[in-house]
Amino acid sequence: MLSVAGVHSYYSKAHILDDLGFDIAEGEVVALLGRNGAGKTTTLKSIMQLVVPRRGSVVFRGHDLVGLPPYRVAKHGLGYVPEDRRIFSDLTVTENLEVGRQPERPGAPTWTVDQLFAIFPNLAERRTNRGKHLSGGEQQMLTIARTLMGNPELLLLDEPSEGIAPVIVEQMAETIRALKSQGLTVLLSEQNLHFARAVADRAIIIEGGQKKFDGSFEALSQQPEIRDAYLSV
Template identity: 75%
Template sequence: MMLELTAINSFYGKAHILNDLSFSVEPGEVVALLGRNGAGKTTTMKSIMQMVRPRSGSVRFQGRDITGEPAYKVARQGLGYVPEERRIFTSLTILENLEVGRQPKRAGAPYWTTDALFELFPNLSERRNNLGKALSGGEQQMLTIARTLMGNPSLILLDEPSEGIAPVIVEQMAASILKFKEHGLTVVISEQNLHFARAVADRTIIIEGGTKKFDGTFEVLEREPEIRDQYLSV
């Protein structure tokens, strides 16, 4: 098992956000966490990374219990995280941003070079010497993902990768995620865009109020429209 969450309960102060949340992800799988804004998707990502430490329950990554470990140690074990806020270094060039993320080759994980990433994200290749502040929102999102891949993770967490970017960039993003799968990278995506999630993911987990409401393929979800309408409709 690549990732396993068991009965996770996470809080912000006294606010109980995740309620006994459990799910697992197989190696090489692309899983989409779906739910409305505020459902608990980002908190799930941060709880996996231990940026929000669960008060109870466990997170296991590649068979190892990482619950309570510092986030930087979790990252060094091969868990990559791309936050919705992007957080690139705007005063550095694209190439310099990528170098910040560089880590050694990791056993059992895809190995990424700058050339491979520029092939994956041609927009970045054309502007490799441009400063981060000169990039569009979509290009900044691509750069954040590429910088994370320079750490050669076994699993990457993508928080709302299609949010607030142009449709043409969304299409490129979807194509890139499918390429990740070809390389054997395990991916967990947090999304509100059902169409985007269906295009890239093998399976979806629907979260509402910090609890799991559905776990299955999109084919099964299509046969249960009442679930889709109850938890995903605006």
């Protein structure tokens, strides 16, 4: 579904992604792992063309996305959930969801507000609350739900477990598993190895903007030197 090849991305003169490449198959949940500053967020932004790679390709279903404006990337079927959430704080939960509504997309799950309330019961209970009155975890859920209203084929999640209460982290894991069961493909960036192992099919580890590991969690567990070198604090 997605092929990232030879990507070099920069912030001004700072070289962040260095010849990065990997593939995502349809229906997979893949965890992009690494320490703070490893390049995980830049990878997601480079896929969405919020950061335009200077070299390399990002091919989604046969279409090279490099250089397209982000709204056209979204129209190809990609949905992006940033770490900083960016909900509309003065709109209600339901109004935030309606802002994200897009037409049905052939081959992608189609989401309604009622379906999302079934997956996110916390949001259903607060459907008339304004965004600014939600907890951090509820705001994270709302951002994911709003993105799903665009009916993406591939969902990019930036640090979905970061800064939320442990009970909400478990709900988030259940949500990602539910999305996978609906046929959605997910690429999520994470520092929490336990969370990633609970939801993802395989792991990609990056450090210094380069891929250091790509494989199953079973394979990762058999290479503790990789885990210790690139994931330990």
